[in-house]
Amino acid sequence: MAKSILITGCSSGIGYDAAVTLREKGWRVFASCKQEKDCERLRDEGFESPRIDYTDETSIEAAINEVFDATGGTLDALFNNGAHATPGFVEDLPTDALRANFEANFFGLHHLTRLVIPAMRAQGHGRIIQCSSVLGFAALRFRGSYNSTKFALEGLTDTLRLEMRDTPLDIILIEPGPITTKIRQNSIPHFEKWVDHENSVRKDQYKFIMKNRLYKDTGKDAFELPPSAVTNKLIHALESKRPRPRYYVTTPTYLMGFLKRILPTRGLDWFAAKN
Numbered sequence: 001m002a003k004s005i006l007i008t009g010c011s012s013g014i015g016y017d018a019a020v021t022l023r024e025k026g027w028r029v030f031a032s033c034k035q036e037k038d039c040e041r042l043r044d045e046g047f048e049s050p051r052i053d054y055t056d057e058t059s060i061e062a063a064i065n066e067v068f069d070a071t072g073g074t075l076d077a078l079f080n081n082g083a084h085a086t087p088g089f090v091e092d093l094p095t096d097a098l099r100a101n102f103e104a105n106f107f108g109l110h111h112l113t114r115l116v117i118p119a120m121r122a123q124g125h126g127r128i129i130q131c132s133s134v135l136g137f138a139a140l141r142f143r144g145s146y147n148s149t150k151f152a153l154e155g156l157t158d159t160l161r162l163e164m165r166d167t168p169l170d171i172i173l174i175e176p177g178p179i180t181t182k183i184r185q186n187s188i189p190h191f192e193k194w195v196d197h198e199n200s201v202r203k204d205q206y207k208f209i210m211k212n213r214l215y216k217d218t219g220k221d222a223f224e225l226p227p228s229a230v231t232n233k234l235i236h237a238l239e240s241k242r243p244r245p246r247y248y249v250t251t252p253t254y255l256m257g258f259l260k261r262i263l264p265t266r267g268l269d270w271f272a273a274k275n
Contacts, residue, residue, distance in 0.1 A: 002028040004071050005238070006064075008052050008112070009082030011038035013181030014131065017227035018079060018234055019047060025235070030067050034082060054082055054108025055100070064115045074123050077238055078116050080109045081131040083149070085187040087210060088195040089202050090144040097194035098145055105149035110156065120169050127170045129237050130157045131230070134177045134248075138256040140272055142210055161245060172237045176230050177250030178221040188214055223251040 005022060009015035010031035019031035019042070032052040033039045042049040048070060050063035067075060083105045086097050113128055120126025135143055136150035154173065161171035191197075191214060197206040212218070233247040248254050259268055 002026055003076040003238075004028040004030065004067075004074065005077040005079060006030040006032065006050075006067055006075060006116070007079045007081055008032050008054070008109075009034070009131075010042060010047075010049070011035065013183070014176070014179060014227045014230045015079075015081045018081070018231045021228070021231045021235070022238075023047070028071075030070075032063055032082075052082070052108075052112065054105070054112070055103045057108070057111055060108060060112050061115065064112065068119065073119055075116055075119055075126065077127040077129065078113065079129045079131065079234060080113065082109075083131070083146075083183075084190060085143065085183055086145040086190040086194055087142050087187050087214065088145065088191060088197070089142065089200070089205075092195050092197065092200050092202070093145055094194055097190070098148065100194075101145045101149055101190070102152070105146070106152050106156075109153070113160075117169070121167060125168045127172060127238060127243065128160075129172045129174060129234060132157070132173050132175045134175055134250070134253040134256050136173075136175060138260055138268070138272065140275065170237075170243050171245075172243055173246040174230060174233055174237065175246060175248055175253050176225075177252035177256075178224040179230060179250070180220065180224055180226050184214060225250050 005027050007015050007019050007029060010019045011033040015031070019029045023029045029047060031042050031047040031049050033042065033049060034053045036051050039049040039051045050066045051059055052063045053059045084101070086093065086101045116126070116128070130153055132153050133150045135147045136154040139147045157171060157173050164171050197203060200206060230249050233249050237243045237247060248257060259271060263271070
């Protein structure tokens, strides 16, 4: 029987590339999306596509029931990939903006993870792979909301990995840097909803730095890679007999991991403020 995997955030980018590639490799892929219209498109492409909105526990529970009904109650792997950003200076982020971002990037992901663990325990194996970010261990300006959700995810995942040492489950982090996705475009509605940039003391910085980045096509970031770069690490995490606890993707992730080990905090702050 084909191994099965549930992947979230498959409408485009990392999730879609992973779903297509793993299906080609013989996996049974449950490719979930937040919006039903995207699920319908994937079903037209031949995928099994339950709808998962991390901010809606009912959708999470219905989706995992759909998966277990299809597989007889088993699941070999979960790739938690869906996330969004809410750009803005921390002083301009309402607390409710953080709550909303945590619901989408952290709490819903945790709820789904807890639902698959009993089945993986019962079957005697399983891999839970979390798509984090270089911003899960190295902060950058304007990204406080996203940084904090990914830092939280890293802490939770590290703890879960420690706690699962006496089980046959593998808990794994993938930490991409700049990847060609729609995350920048998808962050615009959240920025416009939550950040009163016109009345901010940092109005000029929004105008000349952040809004240019959000609203203008400035081309690829330095060292930006296609989603397939993440998929390649995902395949190793899924198929290696001894997967690594964490996988770096892109040069900036390797660089920031190195600098975080060797630089004092003020030195790392100086470097991050230049980028």
